[in-house]
Amino acid sequence: MKFIGSATKNLLSQQSAGLSCQHGFWGIAIPLLLTAIDWPFRGLLTASNILMFYLLGVFFVAIRFGLWPSILASLTNAAAFAYFFAPPIFSLAISESENLTGLAVTMLIGTLTSKLAENVRHQARVAEEGERRASALYRLSKELAEAHLEQEVIGIGTRHLHAEFGSRNTFIFPDRNGQLCRQDDQPLALPLQSNNLETAYWVFSHGQMAGYGTDTLSNEPAIYVPLISTSGTMGVLALEPSDLRRLLLPEQRPFLDTYINQIVHALERVKSAEQAKQATLKIQSETLRNSLLSSISHDLRNPLATIVGAACTLDMDEDRLDKDRRRKLVTVINEEAQRMSELTIKILDMARLEAGEVMLNQQWYAPEEFIGSALRRLDKKLESRQVNILMADNLALVLVDAVLLQQVLVNLLDNADKYSPAGLPIDIFVEATPLGLSIAVADRGPGIPVDLQQKVFDKFFRVNAESAQSGIGLGLSICRAIVEAHDGDIQATNRCGGGALFQLYLPILGCPPSVAPEDSGLIV
Amino acid sequence: MKPTSLPLLLLIEDDPQFQMLLSTTLENHDYQVIAFAVGREGLLAARTRQPSLLILDLGLPDIDGQDIIRHLRQWSDLPIIVLSSRNQESEITLALDNGADDYLTKPFSTAILMSRIKALLRRVTKAPSGVNELFQVGALKIELTKRRVIVSGQDVGLTPIEFKLLSVLVRHAGFVVTHRQLLEKVWGAAYVEHSHYLRIYMGQLRHKLEADPTRPRYLLTEAGVGYRLCEEEPI
Numbered sequence A: 001m002k003f004i005g006s007a008t009k010n011l012l013s014q015q016s017a018g019l020s021c022q023h024g025f026w027g028i029a030i031p032l033l034l035t036a037i038d039w040p041f042r043g044l045l046t047a048s049n050i051l052m053f054y055l056l057g058v059f060f061v062a063i064r065f066g067l068w069p070s071i072l073a074s075l076t077n078a079a080a081f082a083y084f085f086a087p088p089i090f091s092l093a094i095s096e097s098e099n100l101t102g103l104a105v106t107m108l109i110g111t112l113t114s115k116l117a118e119n120v121r122h123q124a125r126v127a128e129e130g131e132r133r134a135s136a137l138y139r140l141s142k143e144l145a146e147a148h149l150e151q152e153v154i155g156i157g158t159r160h161l162h163a164e165f166g167s168r169n170t171f172i173f174p175d176r177n178g179q180l181c182r183q184d185d186q187p188l189a190l191p192l193q194s195n196n197l198e199t200a201y202w203v204f205s206h207g208q209m210a211g212y213g214t215d216t217l218s219n220e221p222a223i224y225v226p227l228i229s230t231s232g233t234m235g236v237l238a239l240e241p242s243d244l245r246r247l248l249l250p251e252q253r254p255f256l257d258t259y260i261n262q263i264v265h266a267l268e269r270v271k272s273a274e275q276a277k278q279a280t281l282k283i284q285s286e287t288l289r290n291s292l293l294s295s296i297s298h299d300l301r302n303p304l305a306t307i308v309g310a311a312c313t314l315d316m317d318e319d320r321l322d323k324d325r326r327r328k329l330v331t332v333i334n335e336e337a338q339r340m341s342e343l344t345i346k347i348l349d350m351a352r353l354e355a356g357e358v359m360l361n362q363q364w365y366a367p368e369e370f371i372g373s374a375l376r377r378l379d380k381k382l383e384s385r386q387v388n389i390l391m392a393d394n395l396a397l398v399l400v401d402a403v404l405l406q407q408v409l410v411n412l413l414d415n416a417d418k419y420s421p422a423g424l425p426i427d428i429f430v431e432a433t434p435l436g437l438s439i440a441v442a443d444r445g446p447g448i449p450v451d452l453q454q455k456v457f458d459k460f461f462r463v464n465a466e467s468a469q470s471g472i473g474l475g476l477s478i479c480r481a482i483v484e485a486h487d488g489d490i491q492a493t494n495r496c497g498g499g500a501l502f503q504l505y506l507p508i509l510g511c512p513p514s515v516a517p518e519d520s521g522l523i524v
Numbered sequence B: 001m002k003p004t005s006l007p008l009l010l011l012i013e014d015d016p017q018f019q020m021l022l023s024t025t026l027e028n029h030d031y032q033v034i035a036f037a038v039g040r041e042g043l044l045a046a047r048t049r050q051p052s053l054l055i056l057d058l059g060l061p062d063i064d065g066q067d068i069i070r071h072l073r074q075w076s077d078l079p080i081i082v083l084s085s086r087n088q089e090s091e092i093t094l095a096l097d098n099g100a101d102d103y104l105t106k107p108f109s110t111a112i113l114m115s116r117i118k119a120l121l122r123r124v125t126k127a128p129s130g131v132n133e134l135f136q137v138g139a140l141k142i143e144l145t146k147r148r149v150i151v152s153g154q155d156v157g158l159t160p161i162e163f164k165l166l167s168v169l170v171r172h173a174g175f176v177v178t179h180r181q182l183l184e185k186v187w188g189a190a191y192v193e194h195s196h197y198l199r200i201y202m203g204q205l206r207h208k209l210e211a212d213p214t215r216p217r218y219l220l221t222e223a224g225v226g227y228r229l230c231e232e233e234p235i
Helices: A002-015 A017-041 A047-065 A067-085 A097-146 A150-165 A197-206 A244-248 A252-316 A323-354 A367-377 A402-419 A475-485 B016-028 B039-048 B065-073 B089-098 B110-125 B160-171 B179-186 B195-209
Strands: A167-174 A180-182 A223-229 A232-241 A363-365 A387-391 A398-400 A426-433 A436-442 A489-494 A500-506 B008-012 B032-036 B053-057 B080-084 B102-105 B134-137 B140-143 B148-151 B176-178 B219-222 B226-229
Touching: A017 A047, A017 A067, A047 A067, A047 A097, A067 A097, A097 A150, A097 A252, A150 A167, A150 A232, A150 A252, A167 A197, A180 A197, A197 A223, A197 A232, A223 A252, A232 A252, A252 A323, A323 A475, A363 A367, A363 A402, A363 B195, A367 A387, A367 A402, A367 A426, A367 A436, A367 B195, A367 B219, A398 A402, A402 A426, A402 A436, A402 A475, A402 A500, A475 A489, A475 A500, B008 B016, B008 B039, B016 B032, B016 B110, B032 B039, B039 B053, B039 B065, B053 B065, B053 B110, B065 B080, B065 B089, B080 B089, B080 B110, B089 B102, B089 B176, B089 B179, B102 B110, B140 B160, B148 B195, B160 B179, B160 B195, B160 B226, B176 B179, B179 B195, B179 B226, B195 B219
Parallel strands: A387 A426, B008 B032, B008 B053, B053 B080, B080 B102
Antiparallel strands: A167 A180, A167 A232, A223 A232, A363 A398, A426 A436, A436 A500, A489 A500, B134 B140, B140 B148, B176 B226, B219 B226
C-alpha cells in the first residue's frame, strides 16, 4: 500500500500545481475572515477565546486544503492575533506573557492537527486510487476472460494498457519459423511509431526488460517487456510511453506487471484452447482416414479380386473354357469394372468437393432439364421401375450448376433404386416453396430410422454396413456438399405409407433474366 | 478381304494400354488404325495419310488437344471425336466449339464408341448438302423445306425461333451441339452468353414434341455441354 501511496502523492503533486496557489490563498483568507468577525466582539472575548476561533479555522483549512495551507493559516493567525488583539494593539509586539504562551500552544496544536488531518486525507486518496486500479484490473480481466482468440486478447490488452498507462503498445510474437514479427492489425488509433525487432529479439531471448528508461539499450524510444508464461517467453510487449513517469516509477512497476501477467495468462489460455481444438480435429481426420481406408479396401478390393481372378482364368485356361463360361467371365469382368468405376468416381468427386476445387458454373435452368438428364443417365438401371414425376406448372428457371445438380439427382435416384424392392415405384416431386425450389425423391423401401436421418449424410456412413448393396457411403455426402455449395439444404425423412424421402431446397437467387417475346406468330 | 477399302482411323492417345485396347477393338470392327502417342506425329499423319476420322485424347504430353483441333480445322473437315476425363465439361465444350464433332468421357463402353464412329462416317458419306430433307425418329417427323413438324401423325405449330432451333439440331442429328453453337446459329453472335434463351425455347420445344418433357426421348440434354437430337430411337 505504501508504494502506491507515494506514487499517488507524486501523481497528485503533478496534477495540482495550479491548485496549490488557490489553496494557499484560502490559508491566508480564512484567518483574515475570522479576524474581521472577531474584531467587533474584541471587548467581549478573551484572548484564549479568540485563539480557539483561530484554531478552528486552522482545522478547517487542514481538512479542506491540506498541510501547507494550514501552516500558512497558523502563521497568519499568529500575525493577526499579535497585531489586532494582543496588547499593544496595532503592533506585532505582545506585552503579556499569557498571550504569548497561548499563541505558541495554539500554533503547535494547529500544526500537529494539520499533520494528522493531512494523513487522513492522504489515506482516503490512497484508498480511492486503489479502488480505481482494482476496478480497472477487474475490467481488464473480465474482458480477457471473454476473449477466445489470440487477436482478441491482444486487442483488449493494447486498449487497456493505453487507457491505464497512456502508452502506445505493440505485441511482438515469433512466427512459425521463430522469427519475431509484430502484429499488424492493432486496433489502436495510433499504432506504435517505431519498434526495433533487434531489441525485441534481445528481450525475447534474455527474458529481461530493455529499452527507454531501463539499464539496457536505453536509447530506444520504447520499453520492451518480455511476456513470460509458464512454458517460457512467448513474446515481447513494446510500450512507447507518452510520459515515462506513468510507466517506470518503481511504484508503477508492480501494477504494470499485474496487467502484463493478466494478458499473458489470457494468451496462454487461448493458445492451449486452440491446441486442444487442433488435436481434436486431427483425431477426427484420422478417424475419417481410417474409415476411408477400410471402406476402400472393402469396396474396391472385392470387385478388383473378381476382375483379376476372371482375367487370369481367361488368360490361363483359354482353350479349356467353353464359350458359355468364357462369356460368363467376361460379363463378370465388365460388371465389376463398372462398379469399381462408379466407386472411384464417387471418391474422386468427394475429394474434389472437399478440396474446394469445384467452381460452380451456375446458369439459369428449367428444373425438368436436369431431372431429365439425371433420369437418362440411369435409363438402364430404372428400366423396369416406374418413375412418377409430379411437377408443378410454370416453375421459374433456377440458377444452378446443372452438371452437379444432375449428379445429386443421380445419386438420390440410384439410392432409391438400390434400397427399395424391385417393382415398387419411385416418385419425384418438384414444387416452388417459400424456402425455394423443392425437389423430393421418394421410394417405397424400408425408410431410414429416425435417429439416423442426419447421419446418412455423413461420409462413409451406411445404414446397414454389411448389406449386400455395393456402396461406399459417399453418395449422400456428395449430395449434401453440392446442395450446400448452392446455399441450399437437403433432408432425409420417411414418407407416409412407408419409404424414404429425400428433399432438397434450392434458394431462389434473384429473378431469372427475361426473354424478349417473339414478334411473329405460329407457323404451320 | 481388301485392306485398302477399310476406313482408316487416326488415333492419338498417349496411354499405351488404352491405345492398344482401342486399336484392337477398332481393328476387330473392320477399321484400319494408325495410332500415335504424341500430338505432333499425329498431326503430321492427319496431313499425309488422309484418314477418315480422328479419335483424339485431349490430354497429350506435347501439344494441347485443343490446338490440334484448331490447327486441323484450318484446312480439314476431318471428323473428330475427342476423349476426355470426367468433370471436364468446359474442356469438352471448348473442343466442340473449336470444331470437334463429338466427345466421349472416360471410362466409356466401346459399343458407344463404335456407334459414334459409325454415325460420323455415315454423315460424311451423305450428300454434300449434308442434310436430309426428311428427318424421322420414332413418332417425330420433320420436313425442313416445307417447315413441317409432325408428332404421331399430328402437325405441331412451332414459332419461327423454335423451328430454327429444331432445324439446327436436325442438321447435326445424332451429334452434340454446344450451347454456344446453338445460341450463335439461332439468335446470333451477340447472344452467345444468353443461355437462358436456349433453356426456355428448349423447354417449349420439349413440351410440344415430347410425350413426357421430363423424360425426353428426342431432345437430349448433355449436362454442361449442349443438346443432342437423338437419331435412332433408343432400344
